[in-house]
Amino acid sequence: MGFAIFDIHYAIQCHAKSSSSLHIFGDPPADVRPRFRYWLPDASVNSDVVAADIKHTADIGAGGVELVPFFEYGGTLNPNPPVDWSTYNFGTAPFVDLFKTALKSHSEHGLVMDFAIGPNQGQGVPAEPDNEGLQWDMTPYTVAVPGSGRFGGKIPGWGSGNLVALVTALVKLNETITFETIGLAGIPVPVTYDRFVLDHKTLTEQTRRVDKHGNVSLRLPRARSGTHYRLFAFYERLAGAKNLAFRSSQHEDIFDDGSYTVDHFDARGAAVVKEFWEDHILTDEVAALLSKVGNYAWEDSLEMHFNVTWSRSLSERFQRLHGYSIKPYLPLLTFRQNTVVMQKDQPGTFECVLDTEDEGLSFVNDFRATLVAGYKEYLTAPSDWAHDLGVKFSAQPVYGSVMDMLSAIPSLDAPECESLSFSDNIDMYRAFSGPARLSGKRIVSNEMGAVRGSAYNYHLPSLLFSVNRAFIGGVNKMVLHGQAYSGAYPNTTWPGHTPFTYMFSDLFSPRLPTWEYGLRQTMDYIARGQAVLQSSVPKADVVIYHKDSATTIENIYQGEDLVKEGWSWNYLSADNLALEESRVRNGILAPDGPAWKAFIVESTQNLTIDAIKALDRFARDGLPVIFSGGTPGYYPTGRDTQKPKFDRDLAHLLRLRNVHTVATGSVARKLRELGLRPRVEAKTNGTCYTTWGEADQYSYAVVYSDLVSSTGSITVDSTEAPFILNPWTGDVSPVLVYTQSRSTTTIPINLAGNQTLFFAFSDKLAKDHLVPCYHVRDAPSHVLGTDVTENNKIALKVAHSERTSHAVLSTGRKVSLDTSCVPGRLQLSTWTLTAEHWEAPEDLYDSQHTVKYNTTHELTSPTSWTEIPALTNTSGVGYYNTTFTWPPKREHNARTARCSPANLDLRAYISFSRVIDTITVYVNDQQVPPLDLTNPVADIGPYLRRGVNTIRVTVPTTLWNYLRTIFNDLVSAGVSASRFGGPPPAGEAGLVGSVTLTPYRTIVV
Structure with a gap:
């Protein structure tokens, strides 16, 4: 039946x-295909080369570029540029001409273009230094009050900015702490700071008592033995931070001073960017081209430096959101309240905590929530501006800063993460994509393929590893890091301009052997994967609660049961639960989107009062809510503790019929007991x-x-x-x-x-x-x-x-x-290798020419070039040749006597045990369709013929094994490749491992 x-x-x-x-799967259109982040050195470069580079992206299977005016990472890598950046700054006439060239090239070749909204990472634009829409900073100072309790005179730090607040407090305990962390250069850095435990009842704002000269007269209670009072003074000022900095002897207009980072916690910051574009870039022609081929206006991650993350509007915003003043609690914001990833070795010189159960964390949480609110306001403004231009807005939100990443993601048209900071972590990708999917974002983007120490040494299987993990985590658009400008650039040796001075992978361009030999197949693979993922609504089985006041990149769910039993999941923050899409229908959360079947809360998480209300609503509407490992903690907010209300509301929630509590690692079992399945x-x-x-x-x-x-x-x-x-x-x-x-x-x-x-x-x-x-x-x-x-x-x-x-x-x-007559596997072991060497020209500063010559080698088995004495330090392309007779002869015995290979119509699969870079296979001069580099197996039956057959395999290498031999002589924009240390060792290259033919017969059933 x-x-x-x-x-x-x-x-x-x-x-x-x-x-x-x-229908688009076979040949996805440009807007679906991956793009290259294109490192534009500056606006002095040859516009014809830029146009040709963009054409090359079309040839190689990309959908266009993300144009990033690099300026040597904003001048960080080279504050003494080899050209006049005042003349070629972002927004100057040469830049606008180059920008138009890039747009026109995209239009000519049917591509689409993303573009940074400022130089370097797009976080600001040239501006007058006193523009109040630029980045603000807050600096804390402290001094002890004498034991008498009397302080008279100038407060600490006076003159360093506008006084925000003066606060006094009793220090009940203090200690000096030293620890070691890893700095941005990747080396250990010692950090020393003072830690003060403050009596929460003594926090007092004294700002009104400070006169206009910065003097104050205070009489505080005499501190008992072992304690003392301290003054804490806080000043705000325009940070003067630049996303493009260089030394200039003239200051006649805004282009002479580089580019200033704007305030990212107030819409005024975005207004500075908008006004600059309208004044300097958006001619009628540019606007028309953008509406035709523009795709995403874009900004990178928040790589900004602060003493304390701040905006001039923050105090007023805090009061409006939370109903009390932040000023008495500013001492709690002096430590690790900046860009924590960029400033691991600059957490602050002193830390203050309260003598309360949560050590003052409720005020810190409210501060960070205020930052998120301001950041969302900032994101909305460039989004609206981009929409007016006929494009969309993409950015890398929050991570690395002291905010809840998941809260900000829905504010973007196309939120973007990156493989570098996310460390190819599937769990974190699922966290990132959860709020995006809930809020209906069609595109989740990724800055893909940046690996420290892999410049010119990045293998395509490594790229695939990162891409596949992003795909399965919910990411559906890859922007490859990145494409190098291929033209000549001052003070630059072969193989050409190298962004980040050989620090990061990779420098995709025709200079790489893989560009012509294999990269197209990989680009098509990514494009087709994106075509599937972008043209459908992604679903996941369950959603897991995750509330961070400062985002960390690590595995969140602690059990292994979900992945072992085949469940898929996302994460949502408490803030996401307030979105209108966060509704249950027929027992499913967000049924028109991810359609989660259950909500999971781990005991390691901290619930907000509002999250409990949302979960109560979900459970009453039929969604199973599962608490794993016990009850979660309390996420404190506000001046007055709501812990009693939290306890009552949580106890009530746990009694609801659709709410279940299980042991850690038993969520999957409970899901099955509820009749659910992946x-x-x-x-x-x-x-x-x-x-x-x-x-x-x-x-x-x-x-x-x-x-x-x-x-x-x-x-x-x-x-x-x-x-x-x-x-x-x-x-x-x-x-x-x-x-x-x-x-x-x-x-x-x-x-x-x-x-x-x-x-x-x-x-x-x-x-x-x-x-x-x-x-x-x-x-x-x-x-x-x-x-x-x-x-x-x-x-x-x-x-x-x-x-x-x-x-x-x-x-x-x-x-x-019956396949007893089919021969077994056979190894293809004897090969002739023609190695095409790619080397620098005699004039190392001639970056436009590559010297190529061939050598021939007879191999008894595929062997890494590093194991062949003549090829140890060689880069280029390997052309491998072998022959074999088909069909293969079988050992004759009684069992095989009846077998006639001619009657079997034998064919074969070819398989490669390993792929270091990429391989292209030809059988009898017919090219075999592209092989999956993660499982390099192909049916070559249609190409075989009786008698002698020839197999050719083309294998490119990276440039690294050769480049390392001249590493100390390499220069990009006047900066030595060895600036950050010596070269890593040589790596495997060429065809390695085994090559196997597996005969088969076709049986029609």
Whole structure:
């Protein structure tokens, strides 16, 4: 009876009428494809070269560039530029001309362009230094009050800015602490600071008692032995911080002074940017071009330096939001309240905490919430401005600063994270994408591929590792870090301008051997993955609560049960629960978006009062709420503790019918007890991450094998026709081996480590594809692949087995598979290697020419170039050649006497055990479709012929093994490559490992 149901179902598929929304999968359009972050050295460069570089991105499969006026990282790497940056500053006439050239080149080649809204990272623009929309800072000072309790005279720090507040407090305990941290240069740095424990009852604002000369006369109670009073003075001032700084001898206009960072916690900061663009860049022609090919106006992460993160409007905003003044509590903001990632070794010279249970954390939390509110106001302003230009706004929000990242994400058109700071962490990607998906953001972007110490030494499989982890975490747009300007630049040696002075990967350009040999296939892979992920609504099984007042990049969920049992998840902050999309319908949270089936709260988290209210509402509306490991903590806010109310509200919540408490690591078990199951359930011997999405005419599943191989199956919550989407070739083909129940489909899978599979489920795809009206329910492991014949039958590609095995069809028929006559695997071991050496010209400052010459080497097996004496320090392209006779001869014995290779129509798969960079395969001069670099296996059956066959393999290397030999002579924009230390060692290159042919015979069932 089950067979009949499956057969009828599949017969309906065979006659489906509608086409699929996957029509762009094979060749995604420009706006779907990945882009390069294009490092524009400055506006002095050759505009024809910029136009050609943009054309090259189209040739290589990118959708355009993200134009970043680099200016040597804002002058940080080189405050003495080799050209006059006053003349070529951001917004000058040469820059506007270059900007138009870039836009026109995108238009000519059918591309789209993202652009930074300022130089360097886009965090400011040239401006008058006294513009109050620029970045503000607050500086704290402190001094002890004599034991008598009397203080008379000038307060500490007077004259360093506008006085915000003077506060006195009794210090009950003080100590000096030293610790070691890792600075930005990557080396240990000692940090020493004073820690004061303050009597919370003695915090007193004394600002009104300070006269206009900074003098104050105070009489405080006499401190008992072991304690003392202190004065704390706080001053605000324009920080004078620049996102483009250089030494200039003239100061005639705003371009002579670089570019100032704007206030990011008030809309006035965005207004400075808008006014600059309107005054200096947005001609009618530029505006028209932007509306045609502009995509995202963009800003990088908040790499800003403060003593205390501040805005001039913060005190007033704080009072309005929280109903009390922040000023008496400013001593609590003196330590680690700046850009904590950029300033690990500059946390502050003293720290103050209160003698209360939470040590004053409630005031710190309110301060950080105020920063978030101001930052959201800032983000809204450039978003509105971008929309007026006909583009959208993207930025990297919050992380590295003392704010809740998840709270700010919904304020952007396209929130962007980065593989560097996120350390390729799937859990953090799921946290980042959660609020984006809840708020309906179609694009979640990623600054992809920056790796410290990998300039010219970045391998494409490493890029794929990062891309695949981002994909499975919910990221669907990659901006590759980055494309180097390929023209000549002053004081720069071969191989050309190198942003970040050889610190970070990678410098994509035609200078790299991989540019012509393999990069296109990788770009197409990313594009097709993005096409699937961008054209559907991503779903996840459950959502997990996470509230940080300052974002940390680390694993959040503490159990392993969810991933082991195939569940997918996202995270939401307490702030996200107030969004209008955060609603439950039919027991599902955000049903038109991520459609989470349950809400999980771990005991390690701290709940806000408002979060408890939201969870109460969710539970009453039918959403299961699961507390894991016990009850969570209290997230303190405000002057008056709400802990008693928190305890009452939480106790009431825990008594609701849809609220459950389980032990740590038992969430998955409770979900099953509630009758829930993952949308994509992976049962394998490895660790697989999954995701699910839905579009108008299809659903998709993505499966990723983490680090090591995984064999087993996936079960999806669908009975529509399954298809496999090959993002390396663009092929869409029916899955032919699977089983179905009344509500699910189970597909066997076998993934290599870091491999990703894309599946589509649609009864409508059959209109465009041959789909047999039956399928295979069970097949042995030596079935290497399947195909559909011209007469709509299923062909199994079956490798050697000593025993006769069987395949079971959905019709119930059992088919015998005899492959005892098929030869076993054979190694291709003898190769001729023609190594094309890429080297610098005799004039090292001739960055436009690469010297190339060939050497030939006979190899008994594929071997790294570092193991071949003549190639140890060589970079370039390897052309490998080998021959073999087909079909292979078998050892003759009684069992094989009946076997006739001619009658078997033998074919073969080729497989490579390892890929260091990328490989392109030719069989008898016919190019094999691109191989999945994470699982480099290809069916070469169509290209084989009887007799002698030739296989050619083209393998590019990085430039590193050669560059390291001249490393101390390399210079970019006048800065030595060895500025930050010597070169890393040489790495493997070329074709390595084993190359195997696996013969098979085709059996039609």
